[in-house]
Amino acid sequence: MSRYKKLLEPGYIGKVKTRNRIIKTGAAMNYWHKDDLKMNPKVKAFYEAFAKGGVGLLVVESPIVDYPLGGRWPQRYRLDDDRFIDGLKELVEVIHKHDCPTFLLLWHDGPWQNPLFPDVPPLYEGPPVGSYPIKLDTPLDFHRDLPRKLTISEIEEIIDKFAQAALRAKKAGFDGVEINAASSHLFHNFLSPFWNRREDDYGGSTENRARILINTIKEIKNRAGKDFAVSVIMNAIELGRAFGVQDDKCLTFEEAKKIALLLEEAGADALHVRSHWLGYHVGGFLPDYFFYPEPPVKDFPSLYYAKLHGKAANILLAAQLKKYLKIPIILVGKMDPDLGEKALREGKADFIAMNRRLLADPELPRKLAEGREDEIAPCTACGTCLDQSKGMERRCRINAAMGKEDPTIETSRDRKKVVIIGAGPAGMEAARISALRGHEVTLIEKEPKIGGLLDLAFLVKGPTPEDVLSIVKYYKTQLKRLKVNVITNKKADIELIKKLSPDVLIIAAGGKIVTPQIKGIDSKIVLTSDILHKQAKKYLKIFGPRLLYLLTKIWIPIGKRVVIIGGNLQGCEIAEFLVKRGRQVTIVEEGEKIGQGVVDFRLALLLEWFNKKGVSIYNNAKVLEITNKGVIIEKNGDRLLLEADTVIPLAPMMPNEELVEIFKNFAKEIYVIGDCKEPSLIVDAIASAWETARKI
Structure with missing residues (x-):
């Protein structure tokens, strides 16, 4: 018997019966194109995974309803003409064959800047459109252009x-539609008194500002029928205090409640x-990232739940609205099964919406039902899954199958x-997939426990917003369940590999740490990566990552003034770590930009925070020498001394080619994966392992 009784019981939205109370939201994954008329295999596989995985209701991401004004990037399906119906029929059939109900999400990007991203060509030339010409000049929002x-x-x-569009969705077989009137999309642009300053039938009073949304719902019901379900996503509060705007100038809860009753x-x-934060776009739909690196406000309104740093942020808003509305309330905002079950039991919501947790594991609902939550x-x-630095298509760090045309793992x-050498992310994933394929798997790790550098990563990153230690916990469970032979505290050598006599050898031993060649690198104030x-590994063995992370807030052997040479992911994360521990930090980067490897929206938040915290950044700067006084650089032809008590020079890790040479003759098949082959990110290491192991 599952302990998630409420979460797993069926429910109703209108006449639509859901399999349970878990809803997969319609977040944009961008696996389509505006010129598509058919469903490509990638889209089918992506959505079928959730239907097979047991989700209660599956919401399909939004096609462009009003082309081109309603879209901002080409990686979206369209629904502005009947010729797009047949393609959606294909997708609905894939979902319905698993007895999973499905809604189609509809939204309009009207007031968002055009182009939205500097590297994505616009769908049309001209300004955005909105209720009224208001813009926000900040890189953390989508409103830099004055709308028409x-x-x-x-x-x-x-x-x-x-x-x-709703009628076309019905003809395609969808069980309902969901209208996104939240975030800062067009409908919210009308609902909010901050944005909507019209003085006609669609502005002024609450009823007038809600008119466009009210009439849309009525017209959908009129054409598609009263039994065709319509769900509405809405900001229950819009807050301006983080951007220097009074909250009462925005959409207050009291007015949102009034609008909800009208809907x-x-x-x-x-x-x-x-909920929505003015000037902080991402923090509205990823509430945990409103707290990254630190929240831009100290005081939160009473109805915004901030105690869990974004988890269940909207729970109090949902609970209050549930007191006044008869229709079901859907709660979203970094929800997990435990929080969801509790909210349902306490009557604070009727459904729990998730996205990222289901992207990580589409089988989450089925595993809960079968008592396999571990x-x-x-x-x-x-x-x-929101990063666009490598393209618009979404990826998942832990679920390498996401976005693949064929995500299945078949028995060999x-x-x-x-035999796999190295139990970092790549080695652990290679062991998991190889075992799922039915192979006899041995995983060798020289350290006392598996996880590679994830303990060290946690020490720098901390538990929020990303808890990398959960990766290790997951793989421990998986490797034990799959009966992988895990050998720890043992360095792989020729004698051991000979003894194991593998048919396949996978080398995942990580990259090589390199010390940059800089004059003065041996100075007493230098702390190299090595x-x-x-030092970190020594203390990690004594205290463990969680306790050591807390202890570093009390003391670390690093001076007050720190110069970090190298502004990539590693340099930025170390800078964040040090600033939070009271250090005065300077970053020196030889290239034009800092933050290579940092998820793009996180980088924007981090740079804004660096600016507030007084972090000095020297890009396009050449390091000439390290002295006992600091770092001498050349910038724009000028020679500068950056005074420092500690200098941390960083260099990219290098492939570990030596191991490949040592073991090249000890198996019929040899593969090199992860940082050992090409140092990169955790997501790349796991993806490399998944691609390799599923072919063995």
């Missing part, structure tokens, strides 16, 4: 287009509750003896 005010006839056309009266079948792959909240016809690693 929509005319009344254009508003009515948009209402008509949403109704047409219910108009025919909405459910209300999906979110086998659920963890979402570490790394933000990779030939059982082989597979020294840092050795």
Whole structure:
């Protein structure tokens, strides 16, 4: 009997019966293209995984309803014409064959800047459109361009287009639609008094500002039928204090409650509750990232739940609205099964919406139902699924199958003896996939426990927003369940490999630490990566990562003024760590930009925070020499001394080619994966292992 009784019981949204109370939200994954008329295999595989995994209701991400004004990137399906119906029918059939109900998400990007991203060509030339010409000049939001005010006839056309799109969704077989009137999309742009300063039928009073959304719901019901479900996502509060705007100038909870009642009266079948921070776009739908690196406000309103640093941030808002509404309330905001079950039992919500946790493990609902919650792959909240630094298509750090046309792991016809050297992320994933394939697997790790450098990563990153130690916990469970022979505290040598006599040898022993060649590198104020690693490992063995992380807030053997040479991911994370421990930090980067390897939206938040904290950044700077007084650099032809008590020079890790040479003749098949082959990120290491092991 599962302990998630409430979470797993069926529910209703309108006439639609859900399999349980878990809803997969319609977040954009961008596996399509605006010119598609058919469903590509990648899209089908992505959504089928959730349907097979047992989710209660599956919401499919939003096609462009009003092309081109309603979109900002080409990696979206379209629904502005009947010719797109057949393609969606294919997808609905894939979902329905698993008896999973599905809604189609509809939204309009109207007021968002155009182009949205500097490296993504716009769908049209011209300004964005909105309720009124208001913009925000900040890199942390999507409103740098002044929108053109929509005319009344254009508003009515948009209402008509949403109704047409909903009818097309019904013809494609969807069980309902969900309208996204949250975040800072077009509908919210009308609902909010901060954005909407019109003085006509669509502005002014609460009822007027809600008119576009109310009329859209009514028109959908009129055309698609009253039994065709319509759910609405809405900000239950909009807060301006982080951007220097008074909260009462924005959408207050009291007014949001009034709007919610109007939506219910108009025919909405459910209300999906979110919140929004003016000027901090990501913090609205990823509430944990409003707290990264530190929250921009000290005081939170009473209805915003801040105690868990973003987890269940909207729970009090949802609970309050549930007191007034008869329709179901959907709660979202870094929810997990335990928080969800508790919220349902306490009557604070009727459904629990998730995205990132289901991306990490689409089988989460089924595993809960079968009492296998310890086998659920963890979402570490790394933000990779929102990263666009390597393209618009989304990836998942822990779930390398996401976004693949064929995500299946099949049993191999030939059982082989597979030996893996190195139990970091790549080695652990290679062991898991090899065992799933039916092979006899041995994993060798020279350290006393598996995980590679994840303990060290946790020491720098801390427990929030991303808890990398959950990766180790997950793999420990998986490797034990799959009966992988794990050998720790043992360095792989020729004698051991000969004794094991593998058919397949996978080398995942990590990259080589390199010390940059800089004049004065031997100075007494220098702490190289090698020294840092050795010192950290010594104390990690004594105290463990969680306690040592806390102890570093009391004392670390690093001077007050620190110069970090190298501004990539590692340099930025060390800088964040040191600033939080009261150090005055300077970053020197030879290239044009800092932050290579940092998830793009995280980098924007981090740079804003660095600026507030007084971190000095010298890009396009050449390091000439390290002295006992600091670092001498050349910048724009000038020679500068950056005074420091401690200098931390960083260099990219290098592939570990020596190990490959040593073991190249000890197995019929030899593969090199992870940092050992090409030093990169955790997501790349796991992906490398997944791709390699599933072919063995």
